[in-house]
Amino acid sequence: MxxxxxxxxxxxxxxxxxxxxxxxxxxxxxxxxxxxxxxxxxxxxxxxxxxxxxxxxxxxxxxxxxxxxxxxxxxxxxxxxxxxxxxxxxxxxxxxxxxxxxxxxxxxxxxxxxxxxxxxxxxxxxxxxxxxxxxxxxxxxxxxxxxxxxxxxxxxxxxxxxxxxxxxxxxxxxxxxxxxxxxNLKGSHSDVKKSINAIEKVQHPNDILKQESEPGKFVWKKFQKINREYEDQLGQANSQRTDHRFIIYIYSEYQTSLTKDLANEVYARHPDKIIILGREKSGKIMFSIRGNVNIPPALEKALAGLEGKGGGHEHACGGWIKADDFPEMASRLKENLE
CATH class of the missing domain: 3.90.1640.30 (inorganic pyrophosphatase (n-terminal core))
Structure with missing residues (x-):
């Protein structure tokens, strides 16, 4: 290399x-x-x-x-x-x-x-x-x-x-x-562009964490706004009833896309579980899966013949699935990952 x-x-x-x-x-x-x-x-x-x-x-x-x-x-x-x-x-x-x-x-x-x-x-x-x-x-x-x-x-x-x-x-x-x-990667294209431009100007982590510069203050303000919604969604995800080894939580397109972030933290709080989190939007579910198992081969089998696509790392995958096909995909994942 x-x-x-x-x-x-x-x-x-x-x-x-x-x-x-x-x-x-x-x-x-x-x-x-x-x-x-x-x-x-x-x-x-x-x-x-x-x-x-x-x-x-x-x-x-x-x-x-x-x-x-x-x-x-x-x-x-x-x-x-x-x-x-x-x-x-x-x-x-x-x-x-x-x-x-x-x-x-x-x-x-x-x-x-x-x-x-x-x-x-x-x-x-x-x-x-x-x-x-x-x-x-x-x-x-x-x-x-x-x-x-x-x-x-x-x-x-x-x-x-x-x-x-x-x-x-x-x-x-x-x-x-x-x-x-x-x-700061959430929101409209123009909002994300403004955030990235601000982060490019940050010289030290404390510019953000302690708001020690104007670019840092800008980035932190957006974080605080989205974090309020995130904490609410996190509470709902953590309160889901577990199905054997699985925690499954789907939320609405009218809310900010927080799927990957939520999946990571729910998994950290429940490391013995397999986490499937998704956001439904326009007839599709954008999903993230976390777990201490080899997910990609099980996900490939679960998606076979269904309208969707996914992949990723051994313990962390993501993708999308037609909303009507989600129950079948989830059922296959349970069968393949149990």
Whole structure:
């Protein structure tokens, strides 16, 4: 992977106008922010809802007159996109390895399947900058790079022992920072753009956590607004009756999309359960699944023949399903994961 990282640095150094496609979660956001803040050039485009880069995104290349494409924390790129883009593509990811011709593919799991360093941490290693963003993005994906313990020396107030993902995510200021970043990805395109522009200007975590700068105050204000709704939804999700090993909770499209965030925290509070949370919108349910089991093969079987799509990591998956098909998918998951 060292050789690929050097090639990526060279391409980024030589590019005049890179285009960054990144997943709509804190890992994807932090990966983008680290590269954008370091290289100070290019444009970003968030890939929402599904981790697939398709030819539908090709117009963004012409729109920005890009000369390089950088794909961050996105599990799949369609062949048509690669062929029609006609540009160098750097692909930094940590999902199940899926290298494709025509891309500079950086994924630590190729060398060691157990090395699950997230895209944000890989971008920190590539640039040597923004340690705190690399740490926040990694912890958001329940991965703790061994170097994160260095935060005790650099920003002692951000973390505390034990160094476990549930504790760091839900009992420390670093975890609050993860939630702040995630909640600032909610809302309209224009609102999200304003939030990301503000985060780019933040110099230190305390700019946000202690509102020590105007960009930090802006980001914190949006977090507080969404957090009120989140706490209400979290209470309802935690109060659901369990069905054997499962907690299932579906909420309405009239509320903010908080599925991934809720699934993470409900799972942290109920680590012996399998969590299925979803948001119904326009006849579909966007869902997140968490559990200490191998979810992807069970999800693939559960979706077979149904109108939907999903995938992800071993213990954390997401996707969408036609609302009428959700009961059947849930029934199959129970059968396959029991």
């Amino acid at each position: 060292k050789e690929e990282m050097e090639k990526a640095r060279k391409l980024l150094d030589e590019s005049e106008n890179p285009l960054f496609f990144y997943h709509d979660d804190p890992d994807g956001l932090c990966a983008y922010l680290i590269l954008k803040r370091h290289y100070k050039k290019g444009h970003g485009h968030m890939v929402k809802a599904s981790p697939y880069l398709t030819e539908d995104f090709l117009p963004r290349i012409e729109e920005h007159k890009s000369d390089l494409i950088v794909v961050l924390d996105i599990a799949h790129i369609e062949e048509d996109f690669i062929q029609k883009a006609k540009l160098p593509i750097i692909w930094i990811d940590h999902h199940e390895p899926n290298p494709k011709k025509g891309t500079l593919y950086i994924n630590p799991r190729i060398e060691s399947h157990e090395d699950n360093k997230p895209a944000s941490w890989l971008c920190h290693e590539l640039t040597g900058t923004d340690f705190w963003l690399g740490a926040a993005g990694s912890i958001s994906d329940w991965v703790i790079p061994k170097e994160v313990e260095m935060l005790e020396n650099e920003q002692k107030d951000l973390i505390s022992k034990p160094f476990t993902a549930p504790h760091l995510l839900f009992e420390t200021p670093l975890g609050t920072l993860v939630k702040v970043l995630s909640f």
